[in-house]
Amino acid sequence: MKISEILKNRRVTVSFEVFPPKEWDKIENTKKTVREMAESKPSFMSVTYGAAGTRAGFTTEIAREVENNGVTALSHLTCLTSTKDKIDSVLDEWQASGIENILALRGDIPEGFVFPDEQHFHHACELVKIIKERGGFCIGGACYPEVHPDSASRVEDIQHLKEKVDCGLDFLTTQMFFDNEVFFRFKENCLIKGIDIPIIAGIMPITNANQIKRSVELSGCKFPKKFEKIIERFGDNPKAMKQAGIVYATEQIIDLMANGQNNIHIYTMNKPDVAGSIMKGLSEIINE
Numbered sequence: 001m002k003i004s005e006i007l008k009n010r011r012v013t014v015s016f017e018v019f020p021p022k023e024w025d026k027i028e029n030t031k032k033t034v035r036e037m038a039e040s041k042p043s044f045m046s047v048t049y050g051a052a053g054t055r056a057g058f059t060t061e062i063a064r065e066v067e068n069n070g071v072t073a074l075s076h077l078t079c080l081t082s083t084k085d086k087i088d089s090v091l092d093e094w095q096a097s098g099i100e101n102i103l104a105l106r107g108d109i110p111e112g113f114v115f116p117d118e119q120h121f122h123h124a125c126e127l128v129k130i131i132k133e134r135g136g137f138c139i140g141g142a143c144y145p146e147v148h149p150d151s152a153s154r155v156e157d158i159q160h161l162k163e164k165v166d167c168g169l170d171f172l173t174t175q176m177f178f179d180n181e182v183f184f185r186f187k188e189n190c191l192i193k194g195i196d197i198p199i200i201a202g203i204m205p206i207t208n209a210n211q212i213k214r215s216v217e218l219s220g221c222k223f224p225k226k227f228e229k230i231i232e233r234f235g236d237n238p239k240a241m242k243q244a245g246i247v248y249a250t251e252q253i254i255d256l257m258a259n260g261q262n263n264i265h266i267y268t269m270n271k272p273d274v275a276g277s278i279m280k281g282l283s284e285i286i287n288e
Contacts, residue, residue: 001072002138003101004170006043007198007263012286013043014253015074015200015265016275018066020047020058027058031065036272038069040279046103046173046265049076056090063099074140075099077131078107079121087127091134103140103173104128123160125167132168141169143199145177145186146221158193165195172197173265176204178248179224180255187261201256204267205249205274207242209235246274250281257285 006013016037021030037045045066049059059075066073075094079087094102106124121127124141131137141164144157151157165172172195177183183201190199206212212223212231223231230248234240253264268275279286 001100002170003044003072003074003140004138004198006072007171007200010262012257012262013200013264014279014282014286015044015046016040016042016268017046017048017265018062018268018270020062024058027061030062030270033270033272034062034065035069037268037275038066038071040272040276042071042275042279044072044074044101046074046076049078049105049107056093060093060097060099063094064097067098072101073099074101074103076103076105077127078105079124079127080107082121084120084130087121087130091131091137095134095136100136101138101140102131103142104131104169105142123164125164128164128167128169138170139168140171140173140200141165142175143172143186143190144175145183146175154189158189158195161190162193162195165197169197171200173200174202175221176202176267177221178204178206178227178252179222180252180259182222183256183261184259198263200263200265201261202265202267203249203253205245205269205278206231207245207269207271207274208238209241211269242274246277246281250278253278253282254285 047063063073104127234244
């Protein structure tokens, strides 16, 4: 099923993210994770993509497992260090596998990377155009509530986002954020600019202190004072930090829903117990 159809019904949706292993001999472990996550009945599950397409087959295999468990799959696809032929090959494979949904991403710039003269992809919009021209796929894109790290300002960032949306995106998913007011302001700015496709709010449950630095590096997000106090108090106690992180993420989602944001994506870090705990905390709210 296409995610654009899932988002059309205006009901609450909660989706999960899963990432494939780095080695093929761990693929069965990840499939087990998928099966456990599927028990929580997410609206769909996204599957991340290896750098430069090095694990494209891994993404395909895990996306198939998601679908085999009765959940719609959303396959990530990055383009920065790929050739057009490589992208065409992946799209051929996914169409043959019945994968209908793609999250089109530029991908992170590797350290020391210099764009070669023959570089085909510089931005995600170029990938979106290729997928759109092929047809048959529902296409999502990423966005940054706290400004893309490569953008000089919020105005520039929203302008680039509008250009990407106009290339043919069906929906957007945000990077993680920890202050809902940041998300609400971002959403208002998008509407002012004429970006009117569904925006899914991306939530990261911080369940251990090791995630903190990495989360900031990935998304450029800031922690509100309330969450800094949680880290300060519980960061050195793994069990307490895990519980506090789950509760904070659950409360964040409840606040978003109470203010009209019906579409939520949880960066689960391949932790079925975390995903399950959040869904349990939302059980009656989701069915409201």
